[in-house]
Amino acid sequence: xxxxxxxxxSGATGGAPLLEVAGLVKRFGSxxxxxxxxxxxxxxxxxxxxxxxxxxxxxxxxILAGLExxxxxxVLLEGRPLGGRxxxxxxxxxxxxxxxxxxxxxxxxxxRTVAExxxxxxxxxxxxxxxxxxxRVAELLDQVGLNERLGAALPRxxxxxxxxxxxxxxxxxxxxxxxxxxxxxxxxDVSIQAQILxxxxxxxxxxxxxxxxxxxxxxxxxxxxxxxxxxxxxQVVERGETEDLxxxxxxxxxxxxxxxxxxxxxxxxxxxxxxxxxxxx
Amino acid sequence: xxxLEKRAKDTTDGTAADALDIRGLGLSLGPVPLLAxxxxxxxxxxxxxxxxxxxxxxxxxxxSxxxxxxxxxxxxGRVTVAGRDVLGAGRAALRDVRRHRAAMVFQDPRxxxxxxxxxxxxxxxxxxxxxxxxxxxxSRAADLLAQVGIRDPRxxxxxxxxxxxxxxxxxxxxxxxxxxxPDLLLADEPTTxxxxxxxxxxxxxxxxxxxxxxxxxxxxxxxxxxxxxxCDRIYVMYAGRIVEEAPGAALFAEPAHPYTxxxxxxxxxxxxxxxxxxxxxxxxxxxxxxxxxAFRDRCPRAVEECAAGVPETRSHxxxxxxxxxxxxxxx
Numbered sequence: 314x315x316x317x318x319x320x321x322x323s324g325a326t327g328g329a330p331l332l333e334v335a336g337l338v339k340r341f342g343s344x345x346x347x348x349x350x351x352x353x354x355x356x357x358x359x360x361x362x363x364x365x366x367x368x369x370x371x372x373x374x375x376i377l378a379g380l381e382x383x384x385x386x387x388v389l390l391e392g393r394p395l396g397g398r399x400x401x402x403x404x405x406x407x408x409x410x411x412x413x414x415x416x417x418x419x420x421x422x423x424x425r426t427v428a429e430x431x432x433x434x435x436x437x438x439x440x441x442x443x444x445x446x447x448x449r450v451a452e453l454l455d456q457v458g459l460n461e462r463l464g465a466a467l468p469r470x471x472x473x474x475x476x477x478x479x480x481x482x483x484x485x486x487x488x489x490x491x492x493x494x495x496x497x498x499x500x501x502d503v504s505i506q507a508q509i510l511x512x513x514x515x516x517x518x519x520x521x522x523x524x525x526x527x528x529x530x531x532x533x534x535x536x537x538x539x540x541x542x543x544x545x546x547x548q549v550v551e552r553g554e555t556e557d558l559x560x561x562x563x564x565x566x567x568x569x570x571x572x573x574x575x576x577x578x579x580x581x582x583x584x585x586x587x588x589x590x591x592x593x594x
Numbered sequence: 595x596x597x598l599e600k601r602a603k604d605t606t607d608g609t610a611a612d613a614l615d616i617r618g619l620g621l622s623l624g625p626v627p628l629l630a631x632x633x634x635x636x637x638x639x640x641x642x643x644x645x646x647x648x649x650x651x652x653x654x655x656x657x658s659x660x661x662x663x664x665x666x667x668x669x670x671g672r673v674t675v676a677g678r679d680v681l682g683a684g685r686a687a688l689r690d691v692r693r694h695r696a697a698m699v700f701q702d703p704r705x706x707x708x709x710x711x712x713x714x715x716x717x718x719x720x721x722x723x724x725x726x727x728x729x730x731x732x733s734r735a736a737d738l739l740a741q742v743g744i745r746d747p748r749x750x751x752x753x754x755x756x757x758x759x760x761x762x763x764x765x766x767x768x769x770x771x772x773x774x775x776p777d778l779l780l781a782d783e784p785t786t787x788x789x790x791x792x793x794x795x796x797x798x799x800x801x802x803x804x805x806x807x808x809x810x811x812x813x814x815x816x817x818x819x820x821x822x823x824x825c826d827r828i829y830v831m832y833a834g835r836i837v838e839e840a841p842g843a844a845l846f847a848e849p850a851h852p853y854t855x856x857x858x859x860x861x862x863x864x865x866x867x868x869x870x871x872x873x874x875x876x877x878x879x880x881x882x883x884x885x886x887x888a889f890r891d892r893c894p895r896a897v898e899e900c901a902a903g904v905p906e907t908r909s910h911x912x913x914x915x916x917x918x919x920x921x922x923x924x925x
Contacts, residue, residue: 507860575823581798
């Protein structure tokens with residue numbers, strides 16, 4: 314019963330920006346997936362990126378995580394340009410920024426136990442005695458609500474929600490300052506989704522970590538973010554405080570997204586009409 | 595016109611039965627129980643929601659209407675579609691149900707259509723099997739595509755599934771499902787794989803076509819908000835059983851079962867309250883459920899009696915609920 318996700322004490326966000334993104338462009342051949350995106354992410358802030366398929370939201374996340382390289386524009390992570398290829402640069406970037414995917418199954422070694430996978434980034438980033446590492450792994454698993462038995466399990470023995478907890482534990486291992494979450498709760502059952510959302514909310518409250526939360530789900534974005542960008546066709550069409558954006562959307566596309574969410578008195582035909590109106594430029 | 599003729603015929607041969615009538619359906623695979631005592635009714639022209647999380651048995655229940663049971667499963671109880679028995683049906687009778695009485699729209703249209711055959715072949719296949727001449731079948735298929743809002747329907751018949759977007763392909767699947775003018779439309783998470791704005795279009799289309807034709811629709815979804823927005827009645831499933839049945843709006847205003855209430859409180863909302871309350875534990879399948887009430891190990895209102903036996907369904911407000919302590923009064 315914490316209240317919604319924006320529970321950070323005021324003043325906890327601030328300081329030099331963690332991420333400064335300016336004029337970001339990504340082209341795949343002749344297709345422009347991201348078309349001039351700018352934003353900054355402050356320490357402790359939770360920023361949502363909202364959009365549908367093809368909006369470019371996932372491409373932005375993948376560029377920030379170093380999985381794609383931008384065609385143009387700059388990304389500064391803690392003031393330094395992202396994209397260094399040396400081992401030192403990559404370690405530095407990974408120590409500051411980690412990513413969580415929709416289904417983390419593909420990012421776990423299927424033959425290693427969950428605890429071993431969580432220990433891996435520690436081995437890379439903080440070489441030290443194995444005993445200390447084991448203690449930190451136990452602490453991390455506990456932080457995300459996984460017990461010792463589940464730590465000893467293989468990824469396939471875990472449910473979707475437990476696997477997402479394991480992914481969060483592994484991402485937190487290096488104490489990053491930013492977590493990029495790409496549709497991180499989209500594949501989960503409602504009751505499990507609520508557990509992960511409250512976990513993420515609590516983690517931010519406790520550690521002051523910043524989130525870049527990419528999602529198509531406005532209600533989830535409302536719960537977890539302070540401010541948000543709405544993307545369409547690679548561009549940001551509206552930005553603002555999440556609560557304001559949802560209460561008084563200014564761009565017709567944001568309004569359409571809101572109207573599309575089923576609720577009491579929902580009229581799918583009105584939504585369809587609004588969509589057709591937008592599709593004709 | 596065709597719809598009217600068909601309805602008239604139905605009343606004359608005395609089959610004004612419900613589009614779907616599932617009574618006391620139990621399903622087990624060897625020693626593993628999958629469904630227990632599931633009762634679901636869909637009247638003609640009615641939209642009924644079947645809501646639940648993974649493992650609740652909602653898809654199994656919907657599939658039973660087509661006689662699609664897991665291989666080797668043993669079924670008890672009764673399933674009828676437009677008055678025709680499905681569970682005891684022989685091959686010919688089952689084929690009749692699947693061809694003329696009930697049709698299904700699946701979650702992912704791409705995995706439900708043959709990717710190397712033209713859309714026209716997919717749509718005319720059922721009609722041709724019923725003996726409609728090729729030319730008439732093509733023109734009927736084009737009509738159907740026009741009805742579901744596909745531009746240039748004649749041209750679309752010659753195209754392949756990969757040439758359509760997800761939302762457009764789902765329209766094609768709906769056209770295919772309606773080709774047989776079924777009494778019952780089964781929609782299994784038909785919009786889950788689609789973008790939110792596309793979801794509204796597809797749902798609007800389903801509702802409109804269903805209302806025009808008087809088809810009964812069973813709408814299977816994990817999305818309570820969506821179900822409440824479009825369904826006349828909703829069944830909530832948990833661990834292979836129906837735990838609550840209520841009119842769509844009432845389920846939201848006055849959820850009777852603690853599980854329904856917990857699901858609502860766990861869903862982030864766009865309006866009003868911003869907080870959510872997580873349910874401890876994970877959803878169960880019937881085989882893993884505790885004795886008595888399957889929800890009791892996660893239920894904030896559970897008491898000792900909940901372990902004694904599976905609660906009988908009783909009425910509470912506008913709901914029929916399988917719970918000893920329904921309602922919202924503090925425990």
